Amino acid sequence: MIDHVDSKVWVFVEQRHGHVAEVGLELVGKALELAGLLEWKVAAVLVGHQLGEITERVLSYGVDEVLVADDPLLAEYCNEPYVKAIEGAVRLWQPEALLLGATAMGTDLAPRLAARLRTGLSAHCIDLKITPDGQLLSAVPGWGGSVLAQISCPRTKPQCATVMPGVFAMPEPGDNRGRVIPIEVHLQPEDVTYRVVEVKREEAPKSGLQTAEIVVAGGWGVGTKADWGLVEDLAAALNAAVGATRPPVDEGWAHEKQMIGQSGITVRPKLYIGVGISGHMHHLVGIKKPELMVAINSDPNAAIFDHCDIGIVGDLKEVVPGLTRAIREHSEAVSKKTER
Numbered sequence: 001m002i003d004h005v006d007s008k009v010w011v012f013v014e015q016r017h018g019h020v021a022e023v024g025l026e027l028v029g030k031a032l033e034l035a036g037l038l039e040w041k042v043a044a045v046l047v048g049h050q051l052g053e054i055t056e057r058v059l060s061y062g063v064d065e066v067l068v069a070d071d072p073l074l075a076e077y078c079n080e081p082y083v084k085a086i087e088g089a090v091r092l093w094q095p096e097a098l099l100l101g102a103t104a105m106g107t108d109l110a111p112r113l114a115a116r117l118r119t120g121l122s123a124h125c126i127d128l129k130i131t132p133d134g135q136l137l138s139a140v141p142g143w144g145g146s147v148l149a150q151i152s153c154p155r156t157k158p159q160c161a162t163v164m165p166g167v168f169a170m171p172e173p174g175d176n177r178g179r180v181i182p183i184e185v186h187l188q189p190e191d192v193t194y195r196v197v198e199v200k201r202e203e204a205p206k207s208g209l210q211t212a213e214i215v216v217a218g219g220w221g222v223g224t225k226a227d228w229g230l231v232e233d234l235a236a237a238l239n240a241a242v243g244a245t246r247p248p249v250d251e252g253w254a255h256e257k258q259m260i261g262q263s264g265i266t267v268r269p270k271l272y273i274g275v276g277i278s279g280h281m282h283h284l285v286g287i288k289k290p291e292l293m294v295a296i297n298s299d300p301n302a303a304i305f306d307h308c309d310i311g312i313v314g315d316l317k318e319v320v321p322g323l324t325r326a327i328r329e330h331s332e333a334v335s336k337k338t339e340r
């Protein structure tokens with residue numbers, strides 16, 4: 001293997017069967033921004049088999065280097081050989097920082113890598129910064145979501161972080177200017193500690209949450225599966241996507257893909273309406289700069305009222321049907337007017 005690479009910030013760009021997880025590219029965009037402040041270079045790390053097309057695609061996002069571990073034994077994801085490939089490259093080329101998406105694969109790989117490399121890991125970050133002396137600062141909601149901790153790991157390298165999908169904007173592709181560097185892997189079949197026998201894909205509901213202009217989100221205060229219909233009716237009246245906090249997902253009222261927040265998805269709507277949601281940081285960090293934020297809660301002291309533009313104090317079982325009715329009547333009146 002060559003003995004030197006230029007890049008100090010590495011991004012693991014996850015792919016499965018040729019499909020690149022967007023979070024990897026979002027992190028490339030952020031890494032280029034952070035590294036640019038220190039005139040550092042950025043590498044994407046690709047692991048898998050037959051990665052030619054993906055390598056070209058990743059290069060088009062402006063990285064300086066793509067480090068590629070390509071081997072038939074890496075064709076299906078398995079943590080042991082993946083860790084072995086990345087760990088070997090890190091030990092040899094010693095980056096300052098290593099970023100991964102907080103996906104199923106990223107959250108499986110990152111702690112194993114950090115433990116093997118005896119370095120720290122900030123998990124499920126919702127923001128990243130870099131100091132002039134190269135310290136990576138990771139923002140992580142902590143203590144039940146009531147505080148936003150800023151974590152750094154200055155003494156050991158690489159500084160590792162996993163970041164939630166959707167936290168950073170997707171960059172635009174531009175010119176290929178980087179070079180491709182192979183990572184030599186010396187894998188034996190026994191390195192693959194488990195074999196993928198079959199892949200069953202679960203069809204997630206197409207909620208369109210991440211791109212929705214209006215989001216109506218429901219929380220634990222909704223109370224029952226039957227009353228979850230109130231949230232869905234309001235969303236339907238507004239042509240909005242339905243989101244949720246964690247409790248409705250745990251209860252089975254909403255799908256896990258509808259969970260907004262630190263462990264869920266990030267939304268960027270123009271209008272967000274939170275129904276029966278208390279306002280834990282774990283949820284709020286998943287709502288990026290709405291133009292208008294409305295909260296409906298029976299507790300006048302609910303924390304969400306400190307974050308919203310319009311707060312409605314009341315029982316959601318009365319407020320929400322009334323609001324839905326008023327919106328429907330207004331929409332009907334508007335469409336009658338335009339028909340005339």
Ligand SMILES: Cc1cc2nc3c(=O)[nH]c(=O)nc-3n(C[C@H](O)[C@H](O)[C@H](O)COP(=O)(O)OP(=O)(O)OC[C@H]3O[C@@H](n4cnc5c(N)ncnc54)[C@H](O)[C@@H]3O)c2cc1C
Pocket residue numbers: 144145218219220221222244245246247248259260261262263264265275276277278279280282283286296297298299302314315316317
């Ligand atoms: C590591 C970690 C990660 C997490 N990640 C996430 C995440 O990504 N997303 C997420 O959402 N949570 C996440 N959580 C959970 C999070 O901390 C909160 O527990 C959760 O967001 C609370 O949801 P809630 O506001 O719906 O429920 P609650 O906090 O129980 O609030 C319910 C609200 O409903 C109001 N209410 C009750 N009845 C009515 C009524 N009839 N009318 C009007 N209002 C009513 C109450 O006043 C209350 O304010 C995470 C937790 C941990 C530890």
